[in-house]
Amino acid sequence: MSATHKIYFYPVWLRVWHAINALGILILIITGISMQSDMDSNVIGFNMTVNLHNIAGVVIFVSYFAFFIGNLVTNNGRFYLIKMKGFFKRPIKQGMFYVWGMFHGEKYPFPLSEKRKFNPLQKYFYVLVMYLAVPVVIVTGLALLFPEIIIDKVYGISGVFMTAILHSAMGFFISIFLIIHLYIASVGKSPLENYKSMITGWHHV
């Protein structure tokens, strides 16, 4: 049995941010689904649901800045850089591992190290979520907090309507990401290993 090697992947600031982000996103998803499902008779009522969604949204907006600046000033940002070499090949290889290789005893195609925190497929999804979906959901969310600033008509369709569609479509994308994120996290040395890492900061390689 080879000795396990530990890497301190998740510094305190990142874990705190991750916890706040996780809680905020969960509240946003639950209240968001509640609002668009015509649920007036939910436990806390429609008005409270809207207020909670707004507060959680502002918290996520602030915490996103923490993440963004944290990635700029620490080494963590480099893990999000995508290499152009093997742009498609590398994530496909990782995908093939998840659907085939891992059931046939194949080795992990991109073992994690001090230089590689995310596998290519994981990296692509994180970049899409953190640098596209979340910013879009924040901008559209802020616009919906102040709807009078939104352009009235875009190609004959209400600007508020388009913003709301974009906001909830991105919100939905983030929800799907969260489900996959939580599930894939269980594909580790043991099913609970990665969850523990997000609390202790140490990742067993």
Place this chain on the structure above:
Amino acid sequence: MKRIIAKKKYCWILIISIALLSNLSNLHAQSYKNAQHHQCLKCHSNQTYSFKNEVTNKEVKRLMNPYYILDTIAMSAGVHKGFDCTDCHSSEYQAYPHKSTLKLDPLSTCLDCHGGDEAFASYKFDKIQEEFKKSVHYKVYGDNFSCSKCHNQHTYVATARNSSNVLEIVDFDNKMCLSCHNDMKKYNLVAGHINPKLVQIHSWLPNQELHFSHVRCIECHTEVIDSLMVSHNILSKDKAVKKCVQCHSSDSKLKASLYKYQNLQKRSEKGFGSAILTNSSYTIGTHQSPTLKLLSIVIFLVTLGGIIIHSIFRILKK
């Protein structure tokens, strides 16, 4: 030969008659447009009026009562543009100075023409009258609250039934309410007290300005009944809609009120991407569009299915 001459004679009579008739039918509309030549409007469209005082034998110029000044441009676009003043007002008004007792004569009411008439059956004026009598307006002011308190008979246009522009309909309709509710004197006349401040009283409403310009006051302040476009049972403040979901849901109240009008029901067909973005309701988010709603459910189920299958393989291959 005599026959031909007779025929020509009839032809001329016919042509002259048609010319005269067409001129006559335009007479009223033209007279509203040329107010200075209209017997009534030459005074009632101006800030001032002049007349010869036969007692003092002097020419007198006076200020016109502002409530008796008419907007002739709006009048010539109104639904009653084909009528002349004396069709509703006493013909004795043609004489000036007007007899003081004329003010006491009852005016023709709207239902004198519109009530019980087959031509106006689709408007259901009698049902409107019945609903109106349940309204807060009737309770406060009784029979003195005439239709014209809201529907200015001189300038009224059936905007909601004809316009395909929601904002135009909302603006036109809300101005009817605001003509009193934003006017101390007129509000006081009916209510007997000064009107409450509208902005403060609606401070609970999120995005108040946006709501005021995009939905009509009556959306929340009128009871919805199926048989009428607008029930006219204007509700008191405590009975008005205050729950967001009554509009912001797939079963939106607006479908039964503002979007009840045929001319607005097809509005979503305009503009690009309408096949996907059918704005069928005021539900918040993507569920406004049935296509996106279905797509999101499919993606969710596929994701969940994928995870379940993957988990089963993981357990089996352990």
